[in-house]
Amino acid sequence: MPTLLDKIWRDHLVATDGQGQSILYADRHLVHEVTSPQAFSGLRAAGRRVRRPDLTFAVMDHVPPTDPGRARPLADQVAEAQLAALEKNCAEFGVRLLDMNHPDQGVVHVTMPELGLILPGLTVFCGDSHTATHGAFGALAFGVGTSQVEHILATGCLVQAKPKSLAVTVTGRLAPGVSAKDLALLIISRLGFGGGAGHIIEYRGPAITALSMEERMTICNMSVECGAKGGLIAPDQVTLDYLQGRRYAPAGDDWDRAVAAWQELVSDPDAVFDREVVIDASEARPMVxxxxxxxxxxxxxxxxxxxxxxxxxxxxxxxxxxxxxxxxxxxxxxxxxxxxxxxxxxxxxxxxxxxxxxxxxxxxxxxxxxxxxxxxxxxxxxxxxxxxxxxxxxxxxxxxxxxxxxxxxxxxxxxxxxxxxxxxxxxxxxxxxxxxxxxxxxxxxxxxxxxxxxxxxxxxxxxxxxxxxx
Amino acid sequence: MDKFTTYTALAAPLDVANVDTDQIVPKQFLKRVERRGFGQVLFYHWRFLEDGSPNPEFVLNQPRYQGAGVLIAGENFGSGSSREHAPWALADYGFKTIIAPSFADIFAGNCVSSGLLTVTLDPATVGRWMRRAQDQEGYAITVDLAAQTLTGSDGFSCAFDIEPFRKQQLLEGLDAIGLTLEHAAAIAAYEEAHRQPWQAAVAGPGGQEK
Structure with missing residues (x-):
């Protein structure tokens, strides 16, 4: 009777403190220039290293200009210093970095899934609230603050109390001309701005399984806009088709073993959620x-x-x-x-x-x-x-x-x-x-x-x- | 991190719901790589007019609330972005406690990391504190985390709940990273027992862009 959240949580539990907090293993730690400099400074001050640089990936996304002629050093000296700090920190601590001129550079939540780094059943953390995006793969993904960024860098783990589970079942079908974004805004308007607080949302139902991976990412991305920590969608053939062959996705025998393991990543039929909401997708219209x-x-x-x-x-x-x-x-x-x-x-x-x-x-x-x-x-x-x-x-x-x-x-x-x-x-x-x-x-x-x-x-x-x- | 000790401070009322972290610290100040000094830019767009002068309408600019150390706010305080700069700014400005009917999850966690206490009370009780801070000039609140009580300068008081781990971390000013590193053997054992080869983030030989 476990939910998908229960299963991923259980699979990443390193220890509990007896006071309701768990030490959770971090499979992927995504880093960007805005919320990481103070974390690296903290490591340096304490003489600590990055425990799993091989699971840590950095990218410059928030401050780079987007004009076609952009170049370093940036005219904005404070922004330039922030990019320079990320470069220095990644070099010193052995973290892979997609810098501003890298062909894969982009918004962390767009570029990391494209590289095949986000897989079903993983835990994915990043100092950014829209880390919720990655739940679209059936990964437990949510944003953390800079102190927690430092914590994950140093320990490879995050200390958290387990969130509650909220099932949002979306029935029916989206009408032509109505997009995943419209559905996300409809769901948020129904739940309210703080209505998902304390929860991880599992999106399910026929209107969700009908969505492409990119549409699922749009839905999960906005989970935080109703106050939820993150969103989850159970992996299925759509997920596998998206992942297979991507650069960091498993290949060969590893792929077959992964696909077999991922079959378990679904809430059991008799799973009990802390809360359940049903929304009819056919009621969605283009929203504003x-x-x-x-x-x-x-x-x-x-x-x-x-x-x-x-x-x-x-x-x-x-x-x-x-x-x-x-x-x-x-x-x-x-x-x-x-x-x-x-x-x-x-x-x-x-x-x-x-x-x-x-x-x-x-x-x-x-x-x-x-x-x-x-x-x-x-x-x-x-x-x-x-x-x-x-x-x-x-x-x-x-x-x-x-x-x-x-x-x-x-x-x-x-x-x-x-x-x-x-x-x-x-x-x-x-x-x-x-x-x-x-x-x-x-x-x-x-x-x-x-x-x-x-x-x-x-x-x-x-x-x-x-x-x-x- | 400093230990959270019992203190008494002026209470400031911010009677606004859904205060998001973009308002607490606007993004133009997130480019700084330091952890200190964000108190100057707390609530920047509310505190300062476009010419940079203080906005006399904003509650924290009123002379009677100078030096406030307890903030009373509306529901869903700290919503939106995960930026820890928000609690850094509140703490740097001088707040140690925020009282509200509810807080956003990531923000509440960041407050513990920053030594800030978030007190969640039912909306009616928050309203009682809010009105006192609005109506009684110089109204101060004593925050006793060990006893889990708030006591106003007029004798009004209430108890509050807090998760034990948050209480302990604040009271003892614990190094959270050091505590987790004490589990180094358990972390290594977990990696040995639970990690599958396909979980490694290694570019596969046949892997390519799609």
């Missing part, structure tokens, strides 16, 4: 956020919240503040809202299938006058694959900027950012105040919705794209 957290969303044909209709006083105050920040009236329709900027990319939606979905909308059309539209591939491999099928030309001919891989305008740590008061349609994961630049107003959408907003200059229902633009 109206507020300043990812749970504040509605279908594109819907309206921003009317605080007068919200009974809970804390939620009402939150909605009032969100509407004021976003420059929206209570109950304002979302469709038709003019945007200044469109961002297509991120660990949520920066993969090849996302770029294809956006390109299908953009093909043969032009970005609306006055709209800045950025396409930032999630990794070097995504960029190369997109260019091989001509997507870069589709975008540039339509007036989009085709840029270099990185986190970019998802969190605007590099030069890509909104100006105060600017409104964006973004395929990323957070619409927090000031996230994309101080005073910037972010509407989270799917890649197709973002491309449609770029073309029309307004939030647009892409599910009616054919009838309006066919």
């Amino acid at each position: 956020t109206w507020g300043t957290n990812p749970a504040q969303s509605c279908a594109i044909g819907g309206r921003a919240a009317d605080p007068a209709a919200i009974p809970d006083p804390a939620d009402r105050a939150d909605a009032i503040a969100a509407l004021e920040y976003m420059g929206l009236a209570p109950g304002q329709p979302m469709e038709g809202l003019a945007v200044d900027c469109v961002f297509i990319g991120s660990c949520t939606n920066g993969r090849l299938s996302d770029l294809r979905a956006a390109a299908a909308v953009a093909a043969g059309r032009k970005v609306a006058e006055g709209v800045r539209a950025l396409v930032v591939p999630g990794s070097g491999a995504v960029k190369a694959a997109a260019e091989a099928e001509g997507l870069d030309r589709v975008f540039t001919e339509a007036g989009f900027q085709w840029r270099m891989p990185g986190c970019s305008m998802c969190l605007a740590m590099n030069p890509d950012r909104l100006e105060p008061g600017q409104r964006s349609a973004a395929t990323s994961n957070r619409n927090f105040q000031d996230r994309q630049g101080r005073g910037g107003r972010t509407h989270l959408v799917s890649p197709a919705m973002a491309a449609a907003a770029a073309i029309t200059g307004r939030l647009t229902d892409v599910s009616r794209w054919e009838e309006s633009h066919g």
